[in-house]
Amino acid sequence: MDPIRLISFGYLHLPQDQDGRPIPPTADRVEDVRERLRDPAAARDILDFDGFHPRVQDVVLHTPGARELIDNLVSYATLPAGPRGIAIGCAGGL
Template sequence: MPCLVLHYRAGEPLAPDPPDLVRLPAPAHLPTGPDGSPVPPAADRIEDVRARLRDPAAARDILDLDGFHPRVQDVVLNTPGARELLTNLADYADLPAGPRRIAIGCAGGRHRASGLTELLAR
């Protein structure tokens, strides 16, 4: 079943919606509204993981890496609560109601959001 999974952060427009499962190569940036707050992406489910998962960038050895790197994915996956969230997102993506668009966001978009996106895409 097709599913769009993207990671995002506030600032600039999102990439166009592709038809099948997509792992965006870089963080998408959200446009901001008149009050300066980010406009949420058009998605069936939006997960802002800033408060849910601690920032793995505290692990100094991954600062220069992104979510495509297996080391970052390992650190993210071993963050308390990440496995449960990943299982929940995978179950949601597999619902029979049709294609799902899931947006996963965090502060910088390089570690938590992109790492979860890559793990979910598997």
């Protein structure tokens, strides 16, 4: 199985089309989590860390709906045709 490129992005940091809509990165699947998950950055004690920090991972994994999303993305990633890229976007994160 070939590696899958995971892209994390913030909609507030994207270029916009002529109608002012953000242009998400190119990927086989773009997951917009702005309304699906509560903003983990609301946990003020994690704002200075990146997603590799255990405290950030703990907050995100305990966000309602996060584990279901991860399970769904893993199932999608293991499809026989397999995606080459998955992009996950929140409001302001990178």
